[in-house]
Amino acid sequence: DIQVTQSPSTLSASVGDRVTITCRASQSIVTWLAWFQVKPGNAPKLLIYKASNLQSGVPSRFSGSGSGTEFTLTISSLQPDDFATYYCQHYHNYPWTFGQGTRVESK
Amino acid sequence: QITLKESGPALVKPTQTLTLTCTLSGFSISTSEVGVAWIRQPPGKTLEWLALIYWDDDKYYNPSLQSRLTVTKDTSKNQVVLTMTNMDPVDTATYYCVHRLMGRPLDSWGQGTLVTVSS
Numbered sequence: 001d002i003q004v005t006q007s008p009s010t011l012s013a014s015v016g017d018r019v020t021i022t023c024r025a026s027q028s029i030v031t032w033l034a035w036f037q038v039k040p041g042n043a044p045k046l047l048i049y050k051a052s053n054l055q056s057g058v059p060s061r062f063s064g065s066g067s068g069t070e071f072t073l074t075i076s077s078l079q080p081d082d083f084a085t086y087y088c089q090h091y092h093n094y095p096w097t098f099g100q101g102t103r104v105e106s107k
Numbered sequence: 108q109i110t111l112k113e114s115g116p117a118l119v120k121p122t123q124t125l126t127l128t129c130t131l132s133g134f135s136i137s138t139s140e141v142g143v144a145w146i147r148q149p150p151g152k153t154l155e156w157l158a159l160i161y162w163d164d165d166k167y168y169n170p171s172l173q174s175r176l177t178v179t180k181d182t183s184k185n186q187v188v189l190t191m192t193n194m195d196p197v198d199t200a201t202y203y204c205v206h207r208l209m210g211r212p213l214d215s216w217g218q219g220t221l222v223t224v225s226s
Binding site: 001034036043044045046049050055087089091094095096097098099100101 | 153154156167169171211219
């Protein structure tokens with residue numbers, strides 16, 4: 001199985017900060033990676049797919065990059081609505097796996 | 108607008124079989140390239156992919172749970188059903204059904220249903 005490892009597990013930031021989250025795959029997944037945002041009591045929301053494609057309706061402050069085994073999710077200017085937990089997920093082959101999550105909290 | 112809604116028991120006893128139904132709206136499970144996945148999230152833990160069924164009845168399972176899982180579709184009702192046997196307290200989680208198209212990401216999620224396993 002391909003494992004995906006996220007870092008950091010928790011990130012403290014302020015509104016307006018640039019935030020970067022990293023996801024590493026245990027072997028190449030080309031660009032078959034998605035990023036999700038999860039808030040308590042809500043279903044996960046797709047932000048980025050195929051490593052760098054912005055899902056329709058997602059603010060442009062979110063961006064993704066990377067290929068192979070190293071990927072990043074960047075929030076260019078953190079907004080109050082962005083405090084949440086973020087997960088990466090590979091869909092290169094089965095079984096799909098998710099990272100352990102990165103909780104973005106207010107500093 | 109694509110929507111999915113999970114339904115099933117909120118509480119099951121250990122060793123029982125869980126049956127969850129996902130009712131689809133805004134799309135048909137019979138349409139080419141359509142798939143519906145099941146994902147769960149135990150409290151305080153990460154997300155875990157369980158199973159996936161496609162419009163052509165092709166099915167995929169997480170190998171770690173494959174012996175306990177069955178996914179089926181009812182095209183007449185436009186529903187997808189997940190059964191999980193021999194439930195254990197570690198299976199306590201919020202269970203989601205999710206839409207995807209072949210080669211595309213998990214793009215539309217149901218609201219989720221919390222299942223607690225306890226005697």
